[in-house]
Amino acid sequence: MTTQNQENSEEACPAEGLLKLLAGKWKAQIFRLALEHPLRFNALLRQLPEANKQSIALALKELEEAELLVKTTIKQKPLHIEYSLSEKGLALVPIFRNLEQLANI
Amino acid sequence: MTTQNQENSEEACPAEGLLKLLAGKWKAQIFRLALEHPLRFNALLRQLPEANKQSIALALKELEEAELLVKTTIKQKPLHIEYSLSEKGLALVPIFRNLEQLANI
DNA sequence: ACAAGAAGTCAAAAAAATATGACTACCCAA
DNA sequence: TTGGGTAGTCATATTTTTTTGACTTCTTGT
Numbered sequence: 001m002t003t004q005n006q007e008n009s010e011e012a013c014p015a016e017g018l019l020k021l022l023a024g025k026w027k028a029q030i031f032r033l034a035l036e037h038p039l040r041f042n043a044l045l046r047q048l049p050e051a052n053k054q055s056i057a058l059a060l061k062e063l064e065e066a067e068l069l070v071k072t073t074i075k076q077k078p079l080h081i082e083y084s085l086s087e088k089g090l091a092l093v094p095i096f097r098n099l100e101q102l103a104n105i
Numbered sequence: 106m107t108t109q110n111q112e113n114s115e116e117a118c119p120a121e122g123l124l125k126l127l128a129g130k131w132k133a134q135i136f137r138l139a140l141e142h143p144l145r146f147n148a149l150l151r152q153l154p155e156a157n158k159q160s161i162a163l164a165l166k167e168l169e170e171a172e173l174l175v176k177t178t179i180k181q182k183p184l185h186i187e188y189s190l191s192e193k194g195l196a197l198v199p200i201f202r203n204l205e206q207l208a209n210i
Numbered sequence: 211a212c213a214a215g216a217a218g219t220c221a222a223a224a225a226a227a228t229a230t231g232a233c234t235a236c237c238c239a240a
Numbered sequence: 241t242t243g244g245g246t247a248g249t250c251a252t253a254t255t256t257t258t259t260t261g262a263c264t265t266c267t268t269g270t
Contacts, residue, residue, distance in 0.1 A: 013133045013205075013206045015133055016128075018204055018207065018208045023124040023127070023200070025258060026119045029121070033161075041218075042218090052261095053218070054259070055258065056215080057218060058257095078216075078267070079267070091210070092207060095207065098200045099120040102193065102197060103120050103122060104119055129227080130228065145246085147246060157228090157229060157230070160229070161219095161226085162247085163251080182238085183246070184246075185246080185247095186247065
């Protein structure tokens with residue numbers, strides 16, 4: 001039933017899912033940081049001192065599932081994991097900028 | 106403290122407030138209907154049969170407070186209240202369309 | 211061998227967002 | 241004066257999101 005409603009809602013309004021995703025806590029801030037350079041988990045934790053592991057892990061996972069970020073494992077000496085903007089993520093950038101501009105009015 | 110964090114968040118990411126607003130339940134759907142014609146409370150209730158008074162009242166109030174909708178009282182025989190897109194609301198339209206397009210990819 | 215850093219996961223608690231049902235106030239028509 | 245329509249509000253549930261704190265796994269440095 002809940003799923004049904006969600007589906008109806010999405011059908012009636014395709015932007016809803018994307019909006020909900022981006023509005024989730026820490027997501028917009030993470031997206032914004034991802035514009036600058038690829039992200040790493042613990043670095044992100046340090047850059048968002050009010051956030052916690054779990055929240056960041058969840059945000060990254062959902063942004064990845066929505067295909068806005070891609071996760072890359074870099075097989076080098078200390079073994080890194082990086083999250084960077086996907087093509088879809090890049091396509092979102094100008095829209096995001098427009099939103100920021102509108103928000104400042 | 107909570108307020109403080111919210112402020113920090115907004116400072117770090119100006120789009121957040123607008124995103125949170127639009128992602129709130131029924132808001133995107135209401136915004137979408139407002140593109141077509143001015144909205145009236147009970148008509149909206151009928152158009153969104155899964156929603157309830159309270160939610161719609163809240164959504165309209167918040168969209169109005171965010172200055173995306175303007176509320177107009179029409180002093181005529183049965184006394185109507187209309188919600189229509191403000192200038193800011195109109196400025197959001199193309200951004201919203203872009204979001205919808207991106208969501209469909 | 212032991213500690214420390216990176217990248218997490220899990221269950222449970224707390225906080226925030228939504229929904230429910232009842233109730234209000236105004237105007238109009240029969 | 242009773243009933244119906246419009247436009248809500250209020251207090252209280254219920255649901256969903258977000259946070260907390262503890263624990264895991266893998267790799268490297270000393």
